[in-house]
Amino acid sequence: MPIKSIDDLVDSLRERLYIAERGLATSIYLAYKLGRPLFLEGEAGVGKTEVAKMMAEIFETELIRLQCYEGLDVHHAVYEWNYTRQMMNIRLMEARGDRISESELFSREFLLQRPLLQAIEKSHESQVVLLVDEIDRSDEEFEAFLLEILSDFQITIPEIGTIKADRPPFVITSNRTREVHDALKRRCLYFWIDYPSFEKEYEIVRAKVPNAPPKLARQITAFIQELRSVDLYKIPGVAETLDWTTALVALDQKCLDPAIVEETLGVILKYQDDIEKVASEQVRAILTRVEVREGN
């Protein structure tokens, strides 16, 4: 389904329960229209990966995902030869007294496509969404390689030749655990996804966990919003808000009370130091602030 305008995109995302702020929708729309990769940055759990999933749904296409890690190389990201099959083939031909030619041995039949190649091949048929997830986890070598692909959207396999993409399709995400090189970002449209405002987050909670009682949803959202202003090593993201809501609904809670908050803190805080810091007094203090907010 093609996107006609920014409003159109906002609506499509909303239909799929993704509440996007207009700025994000603008960036996605432009990335699509200009055929540029989109570089999304933000803290963990603000919905960066989710954007790619939604885009794939909107285009009614498959999401091709490349999870980055340190040491990720061409053979895991682009292509690899199927060595075992090649070896078997050499032996088989030899048993028959024949010899396989080099061009046959390195033909597409023995080529294993990894995500980047898949995306480029697929782009000849339909719109593709490729997610290069958590680019900050890969190393500089891979970044440099990706730069090459981003500049002309093509891949060269020495034995086969150059394969060019028709429609460059990209979403790149980063958690900012390290600075990604400027040259890479420069080739993309950049958007920083911030934590949502109270209203937006409440809307997200209501949309994603519809069976949560409104009062509970409001309290949870307010609590998390307050928690984000506490000095924490790892601030809870929207993903944590949703997990927590689901957990509390499963526990049949109608509203927040200090005991249940303390028992379930592990769902939203992932460091022992943070849990210790927030436990007891802080929980009560935040709950009081939440109630004051409710009162207004």
Place this chain on the structure above:
Amino acid sequence: MESVSLDENGSGYFLHNLIIFGRVLRGLGLDVNPGRMIDLVQALDLIDINRREDFYHTTRSLLVHRLADIPLFDQAFELFWRKPVERWEALDLLSLVKKKQAEPLFIPPPLRQPEPAQVEGERDSSELSERTVIEVTKSYSDREVLRVKDFAELNAEEIESVRRLMQQLAIRLGVRRTRRVRPGNGHRIDLRRTLRTIYKHGGEVLVWARREPKYKPRPLVIIADISGSMERYTRLLLHFIYGLAHSLNQPVEAFVFSTRLTRITRQLKNRVIDRALGDVSQVVLDWAGGTRTGESLKDFNFIWGRRVLGRGAVVLIISDGWDRGDVDLLRREMDRLQRSCYRLIWLNPLLGSPVYEPLTRGMQTALPFTDDFLPVHNLASLEDLAGHLASLSRRR
């Protein structure tokens, strides 16, 4: 949000303004190039530029690609694209540019003036040639003296020579095993190369080609104290840090602190050392202030730790340990820092003095969490440090 009003004269003016806006941003230090501007013009065709919000996000997503630049962009956008209600004040933008290029609030501690050169009378040529010979030997012994002379006692000339000697100091950091491999004698089979030989030999596996892991030098993170008590060492240490950042071929992250932490990595990138240090003096607002080590380390742990301590980084803290901050906080943050890096090395210029014992409260608190506690008061100690860094083993 109010809309961006187009001039009656149409898009000609608008385009013109857009280009000026691009220049303003570049003037503010944003990475805006003509290619991006062309993209922007294309992009603006796709949206309704009368909707200010869309216009804003379009320009931002194309012209900004660093989180740190967003606030600056916002200010410039606000000033540039507002409706000229009363009177267009171009001065506002100028003031923004000026703010960026303001004079440093504090110029780093000046060098001790060189001792006035001895006024030497006219000498005849025979004496002159004799003197030259003497000077050669003198400069050699000078070097020896300089090696062990405390940094704090150097005069400007000597600092200059020490700087030159520092540049010759080859520092290599210990290595770390990466997740990448290369052809070698490791225990992993290299199918790619094996297949090639198999093909050559018609299907017989004669030798299994192997791979071994690649090793890389560890990233280095330097956190230097520039508070009042360290003032005598500050300038030379900055030179030292600059030298490290430019001679090592792995990422070096540099931070300075006295009451607050400032990252100076970007400033140090400048290839002209004086300009780099000039930039540093502009971003650092607390030269020779008090010392709040705990708070500064906390800032580091919270904001930068996860970003720069990956991949087995070595952390160098350069400080004399005089601390006026919260001791409990210092203990907590040191503990955390040590746990999140490969090796935590504390360099203390006072350690060179034979009577010094690390009794200051801050130093005492921090000591249990350091892996190494070394002096950096003279050139000889820097050479020792270089040796130590190179010998860092693979395990702590």
